[in-house]
Amino acid sequence: MNEIKKAVVLSSGGLDSTTVLAMAADQGFEIYSLSFAYGQRHDFELQAAEKVAVAMGIKRHLIARVDLGSVGGSALTADIAVPKSRSESTMSAEIPVTYVPARNTIFLSYALAWAEVLGAWDIFIGVNAVDYSGYPDCRPEYIQAFETMANLATKAAVEGQGHMTIHTPLIQMTKAQIIQAGTALGVDYGITHSCYDPAPDGRACGCCDACILRKNGFAAAGITDPTPYAG
Amino acid sequence: MNEIKKAVVLSSGGLDSTTVLAMAADQGFEIYSLSFAYGQRHDFELQAAEKVAVAMGIKRHLIARVDLGSVGGSALTADIAVPKSRSESTMSAEIPVTYVPARNTIFLSYALAWAEVLGAWDIFIGVNAVDYSGYPDCRPEYIQAFETMANLATKAAVEGQGHMTIHTPLIQMTKAQIIQAGTALGVDYGITHSCYDPAPDGRACGCCDACILRKNGFAAAGITDPTPYAG
Numbered sequence: 001m002n003e004i005k006k007a008v009v010l011s012s013g014g015l016d017s018t019t020v021l022a023m024a025a026d027q028g029f030e031i032y033s034l035s036f037a038y039g040q041r042h043d044f045e046l047q048a049a050e051k052v053a054v055a056m057g058i059k060r061h062l063i064a065r066v067d068l069g070s071v072g073g074s075a076l077t078a079d080i081a082v083p084k085s086r087s088e089s090t091m092s093a094e095i096p097v098t099y100v101p102a103r104n105t106i107f108l109s110y111a112l113a114w115a116e117v118l119g120a121w122d123i124f125i126g127v128n129a130v131d132y133s134g135y136p137d138c139r140p141e142y143i144q145a146f147e148t149m150a151n152l153a154t155k156a157a158v159e160g161q162g163h164m165t166i167h168t169p170l171i172q173m174t175k176a177q178i179i180q181a182g183t184a185l186g187v188d189y190g191i192t193h194s195c196y197d198p199a200p201d202g203r204a205c206g207c208c209d210a211c212i213l214r215k216n217g218f219a220a221a222g223i224t225d226p227t228p229y230a231g
Numbered sequence: 232m233n234e235i236k237k238a239v240v241l242s243s244g245g246l247d248s249t250t251v252l253a254m255a256a257d258q259g260f261e262i263y264s265l266s267f268a269y270g271q272r273h274d275f276e277l278q279a280a281e282k283v284a285v286a287m288g289i290k291r292h293l294i295a296r297v298d299l300g301s302v303g304g305s306a307l308t309a310d311i312a313v314p315k316s317r318s319e320s321t322m323s324a325e326i327p328v329t330y331v332p333a334r335n336t337i338f339l340s341y342a343l344a345w346a347e348v349l350g351a352w353d354i355f356i357g358v359n360a361v362d363y364s365g366y367p368d369c370r371p372e373y374i375q376a377f378e379t380m381a382n383l384a385t386k387a388a389v390e391g392q393g394h395m396t397i398h399t400p401l402i403q404m405t406k407a408q409i410i411q412a413g414t415a416l417g418v419d420y421g422i423t424h425s426c427y428d429p430a431p432d433g434r435a436c437g438c439c440d441a442c443i444l445r446k447n448g449f450a451a452a453g454i455t456d457p458t459p460y461a462g
Binding site: 067149 | 298368385
């Protein structure tokens with residue numbers, strides 16, 4: 001009998017990472033979901049991640065407190081305006097101010113630490129090189145370099161107990177394809193949160209980059225968007 | 232006129248990283264030192280790092296709070312006994328229980344984030360492959376892999392503004408050579424802290440792996456050890 005394989009899955013409470021959770025579960029992994037309190041402007045993402053973990057019966061959900069605010073430099077953690085009502089072509093042409101320096105590197109490093117402690121050899125992250133082409137740490141060459149480094153970084157890997165794999169099942173998918181795949185796996189997108197700049201009651205603004213990608217994705221997928229938008 | 236080059240230097244308040252600070256300053260860098268509150272058993276390391284930053288006139292010293300305790304797995308953060316009175320040959324034959332999973336990866340990731348925000352292209356870390364051969368993330372091949380990843384991870388590097396370099400000036404030095412080099416640069420080792428398991432008043436225990444390496448290093452260097460030991 002094979003032991004159940006564990007996976008660490010990065011979960012932001014958003015549409016992409018929630019789809020990844022469903023994909024990892026569908027592949028038979030026992031899921032350990034990992035979220036970060038990193039000085040976000042609001043707490044709705046973490047609330048969504050918690051709801052998702054409960055709804056999906058995740059084995060364990062850990063929120064790690066990481067101090068990205070002290071290094072600064074992003075509209076998601078610092079006092080820089082979140083851009084609104086941009087077209088997808090404008091978004092993809094440049095690296096957005098919502099880019100957080102080295103964020104995925106920090107997040108994957110924590111996932112690596114937790115994976116080693118758990119005895120997990122699989123890490124899932126919902127990066128996407130299509131919709132978020134402006135983020136350098138969402139590209140396949142970056143993920144490959146992180147995986148190479150990870151297999152030189154940890155005691156278990158160096159001792160030859162296994163090979164650490166960074167899974168990026170969404171990396172070449174459009175938002176519409178992601179929504180279709182998650183819907184087929186039974187994901188309830190109504191409890192997920194994507195908005196960068198929500199209303200005080202937690203409703204999505206409807207006009208930041210994340211909301212626009214989400215709205216356009218549901219429209220292109222031909223699936224009704226369950227998100228309660230404020231605007 | 233050239234702009235002054237900035238460097239992010241990881242500082243633990245210990246002998247090695249304090250020597251690295253002196254080396255980076257000697258190379259003309261403007262120094263931004265970075266320490267971590269990561270759930271250590273005690274606060275003496277951070278107190279030492281603060282003293283060192285003041286004594287060396289560091290441009291800015293940042294303490295980032297990172298949540299390594301929640302992932303567990305090490306004698307430095309969890310309730311596992313710190314080994315005592317081991318010989319150097321015993322230490323180097325195995326990966327010690329004081330190993331923190333993915334610690335250097337997490338620390339370097341923060342350094343990378345801060346470097347990008349500061350516009351720095353140089354990161355210094357006092358890893359050593361001689362005395363600490365048991366730590367996978369102290370080896371040159373690991374550091375090289377991290378540097379490769381770092382240059383794919385950040386906006387500034389991807390946009391071709393520069394090349395991120397991870398400097399490891401101590402990597403092939405013995406403890407005695409490190410102490411001699413630091414002494415030549417005027418380092419006051421009396422304010423540094425290496426001990427894994429200090430007495431309640433902060434004095435070094437004198438018998439954990441870190442204390443033994445330090446004592447032996449001073450003896451081999453022919454330099455008087457200024458450390459006040461409890462035992």
